[in-house]
Amino acid sequence: MVEEIKVSFIGAGTVGRSLIAMLDGKHHLIERKYGIRFKLVAIFEYDGALIDEQGVDIQSLVYGKNMRRMDAWKPGITALETIESLDFDLLVEMTPTNVKTGEPAFSHIKKALISGKDVVSSNKGPFLLHFDEIMGLSRQTGKKVRFEATVGSCIPVLQSWRTSMHGNKVLRIEAILNGTSNYILTRMANEKLDFSIALKEAQERGYAEADPTLDIDGHDAAGKLVILANALMGMARTNKDVKVEGITHINPEAINMASKEGFVIKHLGIADEDGTLEVKPFLIPKNSPLGAGITGTLNAVRIVTDLSGEIILVGHGAGGDEAASAILSDMIDIYLKS
């Protein structure tokens, strides 16, 4: 028996478009292997929405058609006013992150849960500011919330913890959570570049934003660290609780000195059961799992548990396809019959 799940997207940027292409390319596999058929009934954007209760025309979108020129486009309609009344099962929240307010994603997620919809989100904001409130609402309503893509993108840290380390207690997390800062530090180490040159290169290659502040000052990593600490260690913290130090003052001399002693400098987030929550540059032995092998835009999370010792997960923590892959896995997992 194939179960049909009606889905609404909010946000049709890089991630949303990747996800639409995956739903199109993988729909046979998803039906056959998991017994699920996702019917996309709405895509909300900032200036309107594509709404079709029979299922929006995914193929045309994949072929590049502008959704605003499609018959089902309703200009001016907002997600917030529509979530409750529209008939669907799952909200996929992919709006841009606002780390100060968590909005509009936080309101979307609350509204969806209260209206009896499950939620998958790639948006860090609500989870680094209002983790406890969202989880409480999920318990109250019996509706599920998944957010793998918010930390390390497709690296399955949250889901592995939920499903693969039962009985364990997490004692400590050490993680490289920002690909931009890791790319800069890698290039500085390997090519003896100054910080500013490495940053410029990262921007030219599309690995850093025009305004890279959140990445290089550690606040992006801090937000992800909070989500990890809350989800894996039962903390109830926000990004304001993280002591943060950036990498702008790291110079080639420091990297060189570290290297001579067998270390690399990595921008590490650390959460410890003693309450420590910090992001700062650390000396890490080159020849260790979080050391010189975590190059470029890779992310890595080291989870120290009481029974299993250390488990390290590594992968590409950014990119439209990577985030979409994490979202797709979350979407399937919610409706999977074991």
Added chain:
Amino acid sequence: MVEEIKVSFIGAGTVGRSLIAMLDGKHHLIERKYGIRFKLVAIFEYDGALIDEQGVDIQSLVYGKNMRRMDAWKPGITALETIESLDFDLLVEMTPTNVKTGEPAFSHIKKALISGKDVVSSNKGPFLLHFDEIMGLSRQTGKKVRFEATVGSCIPVLQSWRTSMHGNKVLRIEAILNGTSNYILTRMANEKLDFSIALKEAQERGYAEADPTLDIDGHDAAGKLVILANALMGMARTNKDVKVEGITHINPEAINMASKEGFVIKHLGIADEDGTLEVKPFLIPKNSPLGAGITGTLNAVRIVTDLSGEIILVGHGAGGDEAASAILSDMIDIYLKS
């Protein structure tokens, strides 16, 4: 509501004793967090069994009491003749591995499934020889089989794949699956030791068996590779299908030459969707996730997928506690209500 699950162990060696200690130490957590109470009703050994339908006296075992001196000890009783008639829900198979026949574990597992019992196993033998038959029997009987501990011990490779990468297809696996051979190669590289010296040191430290043949000739890794390839890539292969080359001919000169060019030599298992299945020494860039950072007895598995790119999982792939942790997680996962 707490669900009581009646469990039988086969094997009370290092792993079995670790698991008994964990069940004792974690039973409050397991009840509170997962709603499960495991009642251990039998422990089978080669020369008899401890059987108590009210639950065997775990505390006395944890405090070191010899089970053969306990009232509930029944000398001469075998698992194979008892599995069907004894009232329990879950068989935990922890007998020593036989890679030629898979026995007696294979018979235990078949008998348990046919008798309506779920199975968790740490024994590679049955899975590298009879993967398809076991999975077929699991589907027929509707009983579950979990075997995370057979590959990389507590590194959650199998379960992460089952639960955290839905929608993905695995294109390729590259993995360091034997801690003994990786320890030897690491020591040879870091201390310029000859193979025979490094092996002797590994034996003295307890990282290598008195007869290390299966570890250093690649056959242990080959067995794990087959299980990975079958479970993650839908292959139906056995350990006889793997092309195997050991590490005994690796010398310090080769390691040194590789090092000068920025490489380390790692004993790698590779499964590719083109059908390749091989274990042999490979040159790996030092500064890559499977490179110089995977030191000593660490294991590492790189999974290349179509949607998520590469995901690498690292951890300690051997040890009684590590295997027991993997088994405990499997035990809980079978009965967990999502």
